[in-house]
Amino acid sequence: xxxxxxxxxxxxxxxxVLRHNPRDPASVPQLQTFELEExxxxxxxxxxxxxxxxxxxxxxxxFVCRAGICGSCGMIIxxxxxxxxxxxxxxxxxxxVLAPLPAxxxxxxxxxxxxxxxxxxxxxxETWVHTQGLEQLDVDAIEExxxxxxxxxxxxxxxxxxxxxxxxACGTARMREDFVGAVGLNQITxxxxxxxxxxxxxxxYELVGDESGVFxxxxxLGCEDMCPKDLPLATQIAFLxxxxxxAV
Amino acid sequence: xxxxLDKGPARADVLQSLTGLLLVLFIWGHMFFESSILxxxxxxxxVSKMFEGEPVFxxxxxxxxxxxxxxxxxxxxxxxxxxxxxFPGSYRQYQQFNSHMSDMRHPDTTLWYVQVVTGFAMFFLAxxxxxxxxxxxxxxxxxxSSDRIWSGHFWILYALLLVSVHLHAGIGAYRxxxxxxxxxxxxxxxxxxxxxxxxxxxxxxxxxxxxxSLVTYMKIGKQHAPHAxxxxxxxxxQAIQESE
Ligand code: HEM
Ligand code: SF4
Ligand code: SF4
Ligand code: FES
Numbered sequence: 084x085x086x087x088x089x090x091x092x093x094x095x096x097x098x099x100v101l102r103h104n105p106r107d108p109a110s111v112p113q114l115q116t117f118e119l120e121e122x123x124x125x126x127x128x129x130x131x132x133x134x135x136x137x138x139x140x141x142x143x144x145x146f147v148c149r150a151g152i153c154g155s156c157g158m159i160i161x162x163x164x165x166x167x168x169x170x171x172x173x174x175x176x177x178x179x180v181l182a183p184l185p186a187x188x189x190x191x192x193x194x195x196x197x198x199x200x201x202x203x204x205x206x207x208x209e210t211w212v213h214t215q216g217l218e219q220l221d222v223d224a225i226e227e228x229x230x231x232x233x234x235x236x237x238x239x240x241x242x243x244x245x246x247x248x249x250x251x252a253c254g255t256a257r258m259r260e261d262f263v264g265a266v267g268l269n270q271i272t273x274x275x276x277x278x279x280x281x282x283x284x285x286x287x288y289e290l291v292g293d294e295s296g297v298f299x300x301x302x303x304l305g306c307e308d309m310c311p312k313d314l315p316l317a318t319q320i321a322f323l324x325x326x327x328x329x330a331v
Numbered sequence: 332x333x334x335x336l337d338k339g340p341a342r343a344d345v346l347q348s349l350t351g352l353l354l355v356l357f358i359w360g361h362m363f364f365e366s367s368i369l370x371x372x373x374x375x376x377x378v379s380k381m382f383e384g385e386p387v388f389x390x391x392x393x394x395x396x397x398x399x400x401x402x403x404x405x406x407x408x409x410x411x412x413x414x415x416x417x418f419p420g421s422y423r424q425y426q427q428f429n430s431h432m433s434d435m436r437h438p439d440t441t442l443w444y445v446q447v448v449t450g451f452a453m454f455f456l457a458x459x460x461x462x463x464x465x466x467x468x469x470x471x472x473x474x475x476s477s478d479r480i481w482s483g484h485f486w487i488l489y490a491l492l493l494v495s496v497h498l499h500a501g502i503g504a505y506r507x508x509x510x511x512x513x514x515x516x517x518x519x520x521x522x523x524x525x526x527x528x529x530x531x532x533x534x535x536x537x538x539x540x541x542x543x544s545l546v547t548y549m550k551i552g553k554q555h556a557p558h559a560x561x562x563x564x565x566x567x568x569q570a571i572q573e574s575e
Contacts, residue, residue, distance in 0.1 A: 159434070162434035162436060163434070252435065254440050258428055288336055289336065292340055293337070296340075298344040301443060302509050303437075305437050305439070308437060319516075321509065321512065324511065328344065331336055331338040
C-alpha cells in the first residue's frame with residue numbers, strides 16, 4: 084500500500100474511467116480522464132459522485148450503503164477488484180484507473196449486474212436451508228438453540244456481501260464462465276455447517292463436485308486476498324475439497 | 332443416491348495431487364543422491380551401485396534403475412495428463428488469464444503461471460532425461476555421468492531441468508498445502524506466510540545444491556574428456572589392481 088500522508092493537501096487526482104454503454108450501438112469502450120482535487124479522507128465513492136455532479140452527469144456506477152455492506156460498488160481499481168466506498172484515495176497513486184468488474188454483465192461504465200450472476204449461482208447451488216416438514220413448522224414455538232460457537236462460525240461466513248470481488252479476482256473464473264467462484268463455494272460450506280440444513284455430503288457433491296465447482300478451483304487464492312470482508316475463503320475451500328473428496 | 336454420483340472429478344483431483352506429492356518427494360530425495368558427487372567420486376560410485384542393488388544381490392542389476400525410471404515416467408505421465416486439463420483451453424482463455432495476471436499483480440496467481448510454464452518445459456526436459464536413464468541404466472557413475480554432462484553437452488539440459496523442476500516442485504508443494512491441509516481459519520494468514528517462506532527457502536536450497544553438483548560433474552567431465560567413455564574404478568579396487 085502507498086503510504087501517502089493525510090495532509091498532503093492539494094493533490095490533483097487523475098481518474099481514468101473505462102466507459103462503455105452496451106445498449107448504445109455507437110458506443111466503443113474507451114478511457115475517459117477526469118481531474119479532481121483530492122479532499123481529506125476522500126473515498127472513491129465521494130470522488131465519483133463529485134465527478135458525476137460537477138463534470139459528467141452521464142457517468143454510471145452503483146452505490147447504496149457507502150459503508151461496505153451492500154456489495155454494489157465493486158470495481159477494478161488499478162487492476163485489482165475492491166469496494167469503491169471502502170477505498171480511500173490517499174491509499175492510491177495520483178493516477179487511478181477504474182474499470183467495471185469483469186465476469187459480470189455490463190450495465191454501463193462501472194455498473195455491472197452482479198445481482199443476476201449471484202441469483203443464478205444461488206439457484207444453481209440451492210443456497211438455502213433444505214429441511215423436511217416446513218409446512219407443519221410451528222412458527223410461534225421457540226426455535227431450538229444453536230451452540231454459540233457454531234452460530235458464530237456460521238455468522239462469520241454469512242458476512243459475505245456478494246460483491247463479486249472474489250469472482251473478478253479469480254483466474255479460474257476468468258477462464259471458465261461456469262465456475263461458481265469462492266462466493267458460491269463459501270455459501271455451500273455455510274449451509275453444510277448449519278444443523279437445520281438436512282442435506283448430506285453426497286447431495287452437496289451433486290452441486291459442487293465437478294470442474295465448475297470445488298475441483299475447478301486451482302488454489303490461486305486471489306479470492307482470499309481480495310475479499311473486502313476478509314472471509315476465510317482459502318480454509319473454507321480446502322475444507323470443502325476434503326469433504327467432497329471423502330464423499331465419494 | 333450415493334451410487335449415482337460421478338466420482339471422476341474427485342478422483343482426478345486427488346490423483347493429480349497424489350502424483351504431484353510423490354514426484355515432489357522423489358525429486359527432493361533424488362537431489363541428495365545426485366549430489367553425493369560433492370562428497371567425492373567414491374561416494375557417488377557407491378550410491379549408483381546401491382541403486383543397482385549390488386549391496387543386496389552381490390552383483391549390480393542396472394535393470395532396477397530402468398524400473399524406477401519407468402515408474403517415475405508413469406507418474407509424470409498421469410500427473411501431466413491430469414494437470415493439462417487446467418491449461419488454458421483456447422487462445423482466448425490464455426489471453427484472459429494473461430491480462431488478468433498482469434492487472435492483478437498477485438503473487439499466487441503468477442506462481443500458477445510459473446507452474447504451467449515449467450510443467451510444459453518439463454514435458455520435454457524430464458522425458459529426455461528419463462529416456463536416457465531407462466535405456467542406458469548402466470551408464471550412470473562418476474565418469475559415465477560426467478562424460479555425458481561435459482563431452483555429451485547434457486549440462487544444458489540439466490541446467491534447464493534443474494530450474495524448472497525445483498520451481499515447479501516447490502510451488503507445487505505450497506499449493507498442495509493450501510489446497511488440502513486443515514489449517515485453522517484463525518491462524519491461516521500466518522500459516523500461509525510461513526508456508527510461502529518455507530517454499531522459497533526450499534527452492535533456494537535445492538537450486539544451490541543442484542548447481543554445486545552440476546558444476547562438479549562438469550569439472551570432472553572436463554578433466555576426464557580425453558578419456559571419455561572409460562569407467563571409474565573405485566579407490567578400493569584401484570588398490571587391488573595396482574597390487575596385482
Ligand atoms: C513433466 C510434466 C509436468 C506437467 C505438464 C505438469 C503440469 C502441472 C500443472 C499445470 C500444475 C497445476 C495444476 C493445477 O493448478 O491444478 C501442476 C501441479 C503440480 N505439479 Fe506438476 N507437472 C509436471 C511434472 C511435475 C513434476 C516432475 C513434479 C514433481 C517434482 C510435479 C509436481 C506438482 C505438484 C506437487 C503440483 C500441485 C498439485 C496440485 O495442485 O494438485 N509436477 N503440474
Ligand atoms: S466472498 Fe468476499 S469477495 Fe466474494 S462476494 Fe463475498 S464478500 Fe465479496
Ligand atoms: S482459490 Fe483461486 S481458483 Fe479457487 S476460487 Fe479462489 S481465486 Fe478462484
Ligand atoms: S456502496 Fe455498499 S458496499 Fe460500497
